[in-house]
Amino acid sequence: MSDALLSGARARRAAELDAADDLAGLRERFTLPEGVVYLDGNSLGALAATVAARLADVVTEQWGNQLIRSWTEGDTPWWTAPERIGDRLAPLVGAAPGQVVVGDSTSVNLFKALVGAARLAGPGRTRLLVDAATFPTDGYIAASAARMTGLTVTPVDPAAAAEAMGPDTAVVLLNHADYRTGRLHDLPALTAAARAAGAVIVWDLCHTAGALPVGLDEHGVDLAVGCTYKYLNGGPGAPAYLYIAARHQSAFDSPLPGWNGHADPFAMAPSYEAARGVARGRVGTPDILSMLALDAALDVWDGVTVEAVRAKSLALTDFFLDCVAAYVPQGAVEVVTPAEHGHRASQVSLRTEDASGVMRELISRGVIGDFRAPDILRFGFTPLYVGFADAERAARTLGHIFG
Incomplete structure (x- = not known):
């Protein structure tokens, strides 16, 4: 399958998953900049829309x-x-x-x-x-x-x-x-x-x-x-x-x-x-x-259970890992986060050379994650405001950088 067909198939799958996501509407409870994929909520969460007025x-x-x-x-x-x-x-x-x-x-x-x-x-x-x-x-x-x-x-x-x-x-x-x-x-x-x-x-x-x-x-x-x-x-x-x-x-x-x-x-x-x-x-x-x-x-x-958040977290990180495997050239990154759900929190970490430079390039392209020395790219998935299209775009952008 060509790269265009590959990305198109996963983009469509992301749209389907977002359409079926019962938590998708929670993104409206946050103030997030347009055009940015924010995967650094494991360092600083996004601004809740109620905070400024309160x-x-x-x-x-x-x-x-x-x-x-x-x-x-x-x-x-x-x-x-x-x-x-x-x-x-x-x-x-x-x-x-x-x-x-x-x-x-x-x-x-x-x-x-x-x-x-x-x-x-x-x-x-x-x-x-x-x-x-x-x-x-x-x-x-x-x-x-x-x-x-x-x-x-x-x-x-x-x-x-x-x-x-x-x-x-x-x-x-x-x-x-x-x-x-x-x-x-x-x-x-x-x-x-x-x-x-x-x-x-x-x-x-x-x-x-x-x-x-x-x-x-x-x-x-x-x-x-x-x-x-x-x-x-x-x-x-x-x-x-x-x-x-x-x-x-x-x-x-x-x-x-x-x-x-x-x-x-x-x-x-x-x-x-x-x-x-x-x-x-x-x-x-x-x-x-x-x-x-x-x-x-x-x-x-309000009205949200941690159990529902966990289910979406695992689905998001599974989908992101699938997209990384599809988009990123083999050998460019090593997944260091466990594949088993019982051993995975709500982030995905990838090991790569020049991780600091790669993360700077991702951020310049509108995908915000973070870097941990010496060689770790960290992507935190906050299910309250991160969607499947975000995960697909982040992995696709990472693939372009290594491509």
């Missing part, structure tokens, strides 16, 4: 007119935003209300979680297992938390993490998905293994929350953290979140006992008494503008 109201009315009264007055007072928005986010990670608090960065929340986990684990355990291929900041934070708690960091391959867990393991830190390759790790099995070993497990959900079901409560996860500016579309620098399972909340001892996490914050007491429930995960005054931008962005999930 933030304008926050600035002009809540801040401008209501002033400090907005902290405590109205239907959605600022003071309760971390827990209220946490409860909105909770179903997207499979958590019941009262277990997710929003605020601070992922790094800060991870530090709280790791030190808190070590304190939950108790004495006699000496090791902190850490995903050997983790995002660098997670490794830095883990090393600092280990120094503070007297633990020894042991890097592990998540595929072999269960075998590495033992009676000396205090804490296990794993990424639900590898940020370079898009490999999805087995959260249910690894959580069960940690529990069997008597260890406390902490999951980093940055590359899965909002793209696939997580099931924190269902699988008995102890603690989890994640950002909100990727698949949750909260905006640049949007606050992260901390999940503390209800069974651990009364014993969770945060290493950052800020006034916002105090049982009686306005008493200004010289000694610290932690708040009840997940609020003890709070530290300082929350960033209200970013917090309420996230709140508005979560409106795009």
Whole structure:
């Protein structure tokens, strides 16, 4: 089949898939530039259409007119935003209300979680297992938390993490998905293994929350953290979140006992008494503008299930891989993302020479993905606004660059 016929057949197939897609209309809930294929939602999600107007109201009315009264007055007072928005986010990670608090960065929340986990684990355990291929900041934070708690960091391959867990393991830190390759790790099995070993497990959900079901409560996860500016579309620098399972909340001892996490914050007491429930995960005054931008962005999930998003994600990435195989000359790229659905998150990563240059050329042609050193092209598929025609165009453009 000629190249023209080949691309025509796949373009028609993309149109058929888009026409049958029950989630296709969700793209209208986002503000996206015309003519651009955006496959970098695993770094920064697109702008939800409701955010600009909501933030304008926050600035002009809540801040401008209501002033400090907005902290405590109205239907959605600022003071309760971390827990209220946490409860909105909770179903997207499979958590019941009262277990997710929003605020601070992922790094800060991870530090709280790791030190808190070590304190939950108790004495006699000496090791902190850490995903050997983790995002660098997670490794830095883990090393600092280990120094503070007297633990020894042991890097592990998540595929072999269960075998590495033992009676000396205090804490296990794993990424639900590898940020370079898009490999999805087995959260249910690894959580069960940690529990069997008597260890406390902490999951980093940055590359899965909002793209696939997580099931924190269902699988008995102890603690989890994640950002909100990727698949949750909260905006640049949007606050992260901390999940503390209800069974651990009364014993969770945060290493950052800020006034916002105090049982009686306005008493200004010289000694610290932690708040009840997940609020003890709070530290300082929350960033209200970013917090309420996230709140508005979560409106795009109205009437949408994570299960439907996952089904489309797998269909999109399957179709993209098929198009890459058809359009890109053999040997030009190596697919490093697993083919098996059970091991694939919502991205496709390709290894190639001069990956940085190839990505710059793709972006110049209107296909925005990203590059990870030294040789990885990453394409993140956010099913809320990415369609099959986008996937076909991205693969075809990549083929033209190598052609």
